Amino acid sequence: MxxxxxxxxxxxxxxxxxxxxxxxxxxxxxxxxxxxxxxxxxxxxxxxxxxxxxxxxxxxxxALKQATGQPSRLSNEQKAQLKEYVISHAVKAQGGRLMGKDIQKYIQDTFNVNYCVRNIYRLMKELGIVWITSRSKHPKQDLAAQEAFKKNCN
The missing domain is CATH 1.10.10 (Arc Repressor Mutant, subunit A)
Incomplete structure (x- = not known):
């Protein structure tokens, strides 16, 4: 044709x-x-x-229409409170890092809303929190001793 x-x-x-x-x-x-x-x-x-x-x-x-999906179970105020909590508790005082299950428990206890761990990480992305962390540090580690060890090895 x-x-x-x-x-x-x-x-x-x-x-x-x-x-x-x-x-x-x-x-x-x-x-x-x-x-x-x-x-x-x-x-x-x-x-x-x-x-x-x-x-x-x-x-x-x-043009394709944006799929709306199910509305969020948390309000914008709750999301702001959650973001503040995650940022302030990202590194635990007793060592270790905040994990998805910890955030899940916080949401359940504070807002009485259940989320799967998979959706916790999606929610963190939505809040602009990148979930890549460095290796956790033991609370009893001695930085001075580590530096002295490094100098002795050279």
């Missing part, structure tokens, strides 16, 4: 959006919606939706 009209397809690295853009390109090349569905291996209903959206609003109408 020869091109009826050339269109400039916007660049994206999103595979789902590329598929929608390709459907529009095939539509402009003169393919029927049924043949586009067969070529792209998607349902005809999807192709109809994409083409209708494109015709009514252009490429912007094809």
């Amino acid at each position: 020869n091109n009826i009209s050339k269109i400039k397809i916007p660049y994206t690295n999103n595979a789902s959006l590329k598929l929608r853009y390709l459907a529009v390109q095939k539509f402009h090349d003169g393919h029927s919606r049924t043949s586009i569905a067969k070529i792209l291996n998607v349902s005809r209903r999807l192709v109809n939706e994409w083409i209708t959206k494109y015709l009514s609003g252009g490429f912007d109408a094809l």
